[in-house]
Amino acid sequence: MSLLNNPYDSGVFFDEMFATANSVRPHYRRLAGRLDTLPDTEFEERRAAVDLAFLRRGVTFTVYNDSQGTERIFPFDLIPRVIPATEWQRIEAGLIQRLTALNLFLHDIYHGQKALKDKIVPAALILGAKHFRREFMNFSVPRGIYVHICGTDLIRDDRGQYLVLEDNLRCPSGASYMIENRAAMRRAFPNLFQSYGVRPIEDYGDALLKAMLHLAPDGHDKSNVVLLTPGVFNSAYFEHCFLARQMGIPIVEGRDLVVRDARVFMRTTAGLVPVDVIYRRIDDDFLDPTVFRPDSMLGVPGLVNAYRSGHVALANSIGTGVADDKVIYTYVPKLIKYYLDQEPILPNVNTYLASEPLERKFILENIEKLVVKSANEAGGYGMLIGPASTKEECASFRAQVAAQPRNFIAQDPIMLSRSPTWCDGKLEGRHIDLRPYILYGEKITVTPGGLTRVALRKGSLVVNSSQGGGSKDTWVLQGDE
Numbered sequence: 001m002s003l004l005n006n007p008y009d010s011g012v013f014f015d016e017m018f019a020t021a022n023s024v025r026p027h028y029r030r031l032a033g034r035l036d037t038l039p040d041t042e043f044e045e046r047r048a049a050v051d052l053a054f055l056r057r058g059v060t061f062t063v064y065n066d067s068q069g070t071e072r073i074f075p076f077d078l079i080p081r082v083i084p085a086t087e088w089q090r091i092e093a094g095l096i097q098r099l100t101a102l103n104l105f106l107h108d109i110y111h112g113q114k115a116l117k118d119k120i121v122p123a124a125l126i127l128g129a130k131h132f133r134r135e136f137m138n139f140s141v142p143r144g145i146y147v148h149i150c151g152t153d154l155i156r157d158d159r160g161q162y163l164v165l166e167d168n169l170r171c172p173s174g175a176s177y178m179i180e181n182r183a184a185m186r187r188a189f190p191n192l193f194q195s196y197g198v199r200p201i202e203d204y205g206d207a208l209l210k211a212m213l214h215l216a217p218d219g220h221d222k223s224n225v226v227l228l229t230p231g232v233f234n235s236a237y238f239e240h241c242f243l244a245r246q247m248g249i250p251i252v253e254g255r256d257l258v259v260r261d262a263r264v265f266m267r268t269t270a271g272l273v274p275v276d277v278i279y280r281r282i283d284d285d286f287l288d289p290t291v292f293r294p295d296s297m298l299g300v301p302g303l304v305n306a307y308r309s310g311h312v313a314l315a316n317s318i319g320t321g322v323a324d325d326k327v328i329y330t331y332v333p334k335l336i337k338y339y340l341d342q343e344p345i346l347p348n349v350n351t352y353l354a355s356e357p358l359e360r361k362f363i364l365e366n367i368e369k370l371v372v373k374s375a376n377e378a379g380g381y382g383m384l385i386g387p388a389s390t391k392e393e394c395a396s397f398r399a400q401v402a403a404q405p406r407n408f409i410a411q412d413p414i415m416l417s418r419s420p421t422w423c424d425g426k427l428e429g430r431h432i433d434l435r436p437y438i439l440y441g442e443k444i445t446v447t448p449g450g451l452t453r454v455a456l457r458k459g460s461l462v463v464n465s466s467q468g469g470g471s472k473d474t475w476v477l478q479g480d481e
Helices: 026-036 040-057 085-109 123-127 175-188 190-196 204-213 237-247 303-308 332-340 357-365 391-403
Strands: 018-020 060-062 071-073 076-083 149-156 162-168 225-228 257-260 263-268 271-274 277-280 313-315 351-353 371-374 383-385 408-411 418-423 426-435 437-440 444-446 451-455 469-476
Touching (some): 026 076, 040 071, 040 076, 076 175, 076 418, 076 426, 085 332, 085 444, 175 190, 175 237, 175 451, 175 469, 204 225, 204 277, 204 313, 204 437, 257 303, 263 303, 357 408, 418 451
Parallel strands (some): 076 469, 225 277, 277 313
Antiparallel strands (some): 149 162, 149 426, 149 437, 351 408, 371 383, 371 408, 418 426, 451 469
């Protein structure tokens, strides 16, 4: 696999590995040198071995409404993304700054609502937000922390600048694939990995458990933590099981829990066992049928009362979704300045609000040139990429935006950075993003790596696995080379 002798076109995009067609960036040179000496047949053998290992380990995801079946091996590319130490330090500082401000914002809107009174964010956008939970006004969450696990999506523009694409503050997924990717790379390139000085991520499960134990009402290490899953048919069920194993805690469904006297218990063969902390992977609407959706079969009747009574902690807290609403995303730079009196370290993508009359007019008139997103959709759904869409698709979104302006934003198309990716027996550039994982326990920490997602379809900007995306291992270096 000769990287330097075979033609590689990075196009007009920022390329992670190549500064020019024949010039490899310093922190990639060791990797490029190793790949140059590796025959294509041997590379294919290693790639096939990783796919087989993923199959045997059940590293899968679910695609709904697909005629070819729902369970798929998570697509993985053997050429890692490499991030030098100095670059990572800026990312880490920006993510800590952002999550600090978002937690202060959530506390504020569920208490004094000072930011609304000071008109930093229009009150109507909060009070009309789909995930704003009036039921939790003036409720003090355990340790004052609303978001304990965050997955913030980052992209790079054509200059290589990191931008925040969106925040995932409810039930962010993908950490299991980050860990499995690392294990795969260790097996595929053990010597290369060792020589690079890559910072470890394998302690993520321990760090996650410590963050959960920090919330326990009694505040000691012997508290009982469980992971609450919707069940085997959920698209992220592999991850739920994986993380429960990593933390050494039980995985439960709603039917496994019961509330007695405002306390939560887990049903076991030895009787009822008290539960102190619930890492929930179920959306607010389905958590408690006595408070939210009465038709939910996934939740636990009485859970909200137990939470309010202070007898159990939930991670993430109920009501955090209002802060990852894509409309509220637009105001995060202002919130950082308002709460922290700091300039944002990681800027947002330039965004237009359909709820603002002048910006709505601009969106409607230029929809074929913009990326339009629904405020509360995820996974690449509810989105229009104008330059790649048909006239009919643009017309459909134009009508939706005009009818429900509060529910849409638009952004200028970003020339996402690309990374060399092995596709159909050759090396080609594919667009990528990065989802680092931030934990908030005694302090805020960022796992040195994250899930680099890659759009495997040529020319595609959609990195989500359910729509043809895959992933790469992310190597954060201890130094700059």
